[in-house]
Amino acid sequence: MTTTLLASTRRIFELALGQMLWARRSVLLAxxxxxPVLLAIVTRLTLAGGTAFVQINxxxxxxxxxxxxxxxxxxxxxxxxxxxxxxxxxxxxDEVEDKTITYLFTRPIPRGAIVLGKFLAYLVCATxxxxxxxxxVFMVMVPFGxxxxxxxxxxxxxxxxxxxxAAYGAVFLWAGALFRRPLVGGLLFxxxxxxxxxxxxxxxxxxxxxxxxxxxxxxxxxxxxxxxVALWAAMLVIEHREYVLER
Amino acid sequence: xxxxxxxYRRYAGGRTSRGRxxxxxxxxxxxxxxxxxxxxxxxxxxxxxxxxxxxxxxxGTTIVRASFFAASEETFHGFLNQQRLFVFFITIYxxxxxxxxxxxxxxxxxxxxKPITRHDYIAGKLATLAAFLFSVTWVPxxxxxxxxxxxxxxxxxxxxxxxxxxxxxxxxxxxxxxxxMTMLALSSLSRSRRFAAMLYALVxxxxxxxxxxxxxxxxHAGWMxxxxxxxxxxxxxALFGLSPESDIPVAIALLGIVALLGLCAIVLERRVRxxxxxx
Amino acid sequence: xxxxxxxxxxxxxxxxxxxxxxxxxPAGVTGLLGPNGAGKSTFMQLATGQLRPSAGTVxxxxxxxxxxxxxxxxxxxxxxxxxxxxxxxxxDWVAALAGLHGMEAAAAANAxxxxxxxxxxxxxxxxxxxxxxxxxxxxxxxxxxxxHDPQLLVLDEPLSGMDPLMRRRTISLVRQWAARGKSxxxxxxxxxxxxxxxxxxxxxxxxxxxxxxxxxxIRALIDAHxxxxxIRAADARALAQRLLVDDDVSSFRFEGDVLIVETxxxxxxxxxxxxxxxxxxxxxxxxxxxxxxxxxxxFSYLVKQ
Numbered sequence: 001m002t003t004t005l006l007a008s009t010r011r012i013f014e015l016a017l018g019q020m021l022w023a024r025r026s027v028l029l030a031x032x033x034x035x036p037v038l039l040a041i042v043t044r045l046t047l048a049g050g051t052a053f054v055q056i057n058x059x060x061x062x063x064x065x066x067x068x069x070x071x072x073x074x075x076x077x078x079x080x081x082x083x084x085x086x087x088x089x090x091x092x093x094d095e096v097e098d099k100t101i102t103y104l105f106t107r108p109i110p111r112g113a114i115v116l117g118k119f120l121a122y123l124v125c126a127t128x129x130x131x132x133x134x135x136x137v138f139m140v141m142v143p144f145g146x147x148x149x150x151x152x153x154x155x156x157x158x159x160x161x162x163x164x165x166a167a168y169g170a171v172f173l174w175a176g177a178l179f180r181r182p183l184v185g186g187l188l189f190x191x192x193x194x195x196x197x198x199x200x201x202x203x204x205x206x207x208x209x210x211x212x213x214x215x216x217x218x219x220x221x222x223x224x225x226x227x228x229v230a231l232w233a234a235m236l237v238i239e240h241r242e243y244v245l246e247r
Numbered sequence: 248x249x250x251x252x253x254x255y256r257r258y259a260g261g262r263t264s265r266g267r268x269x270x271x272x273x274x275x276x277x278x279x280x281x282x283x284x285x286x287x288x289x290x291x292x293x294x295x296x297x298x299x300x301x302x303x304x305x306x307g308t309t310i311v312r313a314s315f316f317a318a319s320e321e322t323f324h325g326f327l328n329q330q331r332l333f334v335f336f337i338t339i340y341x342x343x344x345x346x347x348x349x350x351x352x353x354x355x356x357x358x359x360x361k362p363i364t365r366h367d368y369i370a371g372k373l374a375t376l377a378a379f380l381f382s383v384t385w386v387p388x389x390x391x392x393x394x395x396x397x398x399x400x401x402x403x404x405x406x407x408x409x410x411x412x413x414x415x416x417x418x419x420x421x422x423x424x425x426x427x428m429t430m431l432a433l434s435s436l437s438r439s440r441r442f443a444a445m446l447y448a449l450v451x452x453x454x455x456x457x458x459x460x461x462x463x464x465x466x467h468a469g470w471m472x473x474x475x476x477x478x479x480x481x482x483x484x485a486l487f488g489l490s491p492e493s494d495i496p497v498a499i500a501l502l503g504i505v506a507l508l509g510l511c512a513i514v515l516e517r518r519v520r521x522x523x524x525x526x
Numbered sequence: 527x528x529x530x531x532x533x534x535x536x537x538x539x540x541x542x543x544x545x546x547x548x549x550x551x552p553a554g555v556t557g558l559l560g561p562n563g564a565g566k567s568t569f570m571q572l573a574t575g576q577l578r579p580s581a582g583t584v585x586x587x588x589x590x591x592x593x594x595x596x597x598x599x600x601x602x603x604x605x606x607x608x609x610x611x612x613x614x615x616x617x618d619w620v621a622a623l624a625g626l627h628g629m630e631a632a633a634a635a636n637a638x639x640x641x642x643x644x645x646x647x648x649x650x651x652x653x654x655x656x657x658x659x660x661x662x663x664x665x666x667x668x669x670x671x672x673x674h675d676p677q678l679l680v681l682d683e684p685l686s687g688m689d690p691l692m693r694r695r696t697i698s699l700v701r702q703w704a705a706r707g708k709s710x711x712x713x714x715x716x717x718x719x720x721x722x723x724x725x726x727x728x729x730x731x732x733x734x735x736x737x738x739x740x741x742x743x744i745r746a747l748i749d750a751h752x753x754x755x756x757i758r759a760a761d762a763r764a765l766a767q768r769l770l771v772d773d774d775v776s777s778f779r780f781e782g783d784v785l786i787v788e789t790x791x792x793x794x795x796x797x798x799x800x801x802x803x804x805x806x807x808x809x810x811x812x813x814x815x816x817x818x819x820x821x822x823x824x825f826s827y828l829v830k831q
Contacts, residue, residue: 011622011625025445042461073460078452094441102609104626108597111595184340188336
């Protein structure tokens with residue numbers, strides 16, 4: 001008898017969470033999430049000191065608008081896709097490259113549980129680092145008196161961040177399960193194709209995940225759909241694919 | 248019937264002089280990589296821009312003698328800037344595993360138990376990556392210059408732009424040096440080539456984004472020095488005699504590059520060892 | 527039969543790993559023997575569902591193993607590769623893998639402790655695997671294979687990297703498991719250790735099975751190949767005169783005070799040798815050995831055929 005998918009997923013999640021939390025590469029995660037906080041502090045101090053001001057297209061903008069720009073440019077266009085690529089591609093591919101996947105494959109668990117458990121661990125870790133970072137940036141950049149008014153949209157932005165992390169993570173998890181060297185292709189997609197496609201006219205932008213990183217119903221549904229389909233595809237791949245470990 | 252001794256015989260052939268072990272490592276690394284079709288495809292794609300520029304030069308010298316197509320220092324400067332994208336991907340593809348794979352396979356002990364020094368090993372690995380980067384920066388740029396001379400039928404372009412050859416060479420060397428040393432240092436930090444690739448992408452892309460945001464927020468151009476790419480851009484603008492896009496003094500930019508290379512050298516010195524002690 | 531393979535083949539691109547192997551492995555300990563590239567690891571990976579057959583079938587406990595994870599309740603696999611979650615302690619790692627068998631935390635911890643004790647690692651169980659020696663790493667790998675008390679153990683080069691004392695202990699463990707009714711498939715290059723574990727062997731070469739069965743039966747099948755006997759005697763020449771009178775001696779030679787005899791009928795020859803030794807007619811006999819009556823000789827002969 002096989003352990004149920006749910007129970008197996010929980011065990012893999014616990015194992016993977018421990019791996020991710022103590023891995024050296026989590027330093028990368030912390031750096032990626034910490035940099036916007038540093039930027040926010042520097043910007044706020046500079047603005048408060050009156051030594052400089054922020055201009056975009058020749059217009060002076062206040063710190064709230066800077067926060068909005070940071071969310072869309074830094075978090076949504078860079079940090080979320082970067083974390084999705086870096087971690088998503090490594091979830092299965094690292095186990096294969098390190099040849100430790102044999103130990104997971106020789107347990108009475110559905111192989112799909114490995115995909116789900118690792119994905120959940122990634123999502124928990126990434127969310128636990130990125131959301132507090134965004135919250136700190138919000139608190140630093142937005143004047144205290146304006147926080148209440150902006151709280152609603154900020155919470156929606158946090159939701160988009162989580163969905164973005166989930167969607168990118170799932171897509172690149174699938175890529176990592178399917179291809180031997182998914183990272184270069186992932187970087188090409190995120191920092192090549194997506195950066196260009198979102199500014200092209202017509203429907204080209206809709207072929208990117210970045211297009212759906214918005215707080216509206218259609219985008220939320222699309223991101224959820226992409227996440228579910230990519231996870232299902234990754235589970236299919238890992239169930240049927242054989243992994244020949246290099247000797 | 249004479250019976251020949253089948254036992255061990257000492258090598259009696261010639262030996263190369265010491266200090267050329269790096270060449271053996273480089274040759275082996277290059278040969279291993281060249282056998283991969285995917286990598287060859289990437290290298291071919293890296294030459295596409297050369298074809299586009301070659302056509303531009305041809306049109307500019309023979310068909311339409313218009314200023315838009317005419318070659319200038321900006322043409323070669325722009326070409327080398329555009330090749331930075333391929334430098335990035337080739338560095339990740341060919342460079343991430345250079346030392347990381349050896350660390351994972353515990354091969355450093357094997358290498359360093361031979362009569363080669365750690366510097367031979369590092370030089371060999373550097374040369375492996377540098378060879379590929381050389382072939383997508385300096386080689387196509389100089390070929391473009393040669394084509395310009397061929398299409399125009401005279402050496403006038405080269406004589407009227409005397410800084411072009413040294414500018415192309417030094418720019419290519421800087422690009423290759425910074426990319427190779429950074430990638431090698433990062434590769435030596437881990438047993439996972441994927442992690443090394445991630446670190447390099449962080450250094451190459453993230454630092455630029457952060458520097459840009461800080462510059463916009465504070466108005467101080469110095470934040471651009473966070474990014475090796477932006478720092479290199481200051482130097483290449485100066486080498487090609489173009490007006491600088493930022494206020495960073497060339498000397499400061501040069502200092503930044505030297506500091507980065509020094510840091511990479513220190514990392515390599517500390518990390519390339521035969522034995523890792525795990526506490 | 528515990529493991530049955532029918533016309534099993536596996537190829538990696540153009541390279542054949544296993545070539546039309548039909549094999550049935552019975553209960554008990556079976557040694558898989560062959561040089562590098564013979565196909566032993568490929569067979570073990572097929573038998574443990576790590577690889578999918580390119581052709582043919584492989585069944586474990588009469589059920590297919592590929593895509594059938596429930597089988598892993600009964601199968602424990604100790605792979606050849608030296609790969610671990612280096613940041614984890616031995617105890618945590620084995621317990622985590624035990625947990626994947628459905629054990630609750632306390633039961634998994636208990637099972638992990640028992641497995642680690644069996645392989646002699648309990649005193650270093652709380653040290654990180656990254657700090658283990660090669661022998662310890664090999665043992666912790668063994669521990670994860672036995673933690674869930676499987677019915678079939680598949681051990682790929684389990685003795686590699688172990689010191690002599692630990693090798694002996696592991697061989698003894700294998701025998702204990704067999705005595706408790708478990709089945710073990712073990713591969714090794716160290717021939718006398720395979721012989722110490724079992725007399726049932728499968729010899730492989732170039733992806734094919736060369737021979738299988740009891741090592742002595744295999745030897746008996748090769749009766750066309752003369753059996754060599756080496757006898758150290760006080761008076762080797764006198765001994766030779768006494769022994770060479772019968773037809774069962776094909777040839778002989780001297781190496782100092784050692785008489786090397788080739789016989790096509792070893793049973794008859796040994797019987798006469800015993801009589802001569804007992805009578806004392808040809809002086810004292812100090813040592814009798816047969817370099818052929820071991821796996822190496824059997825294998826070398828079969829592979830050259």
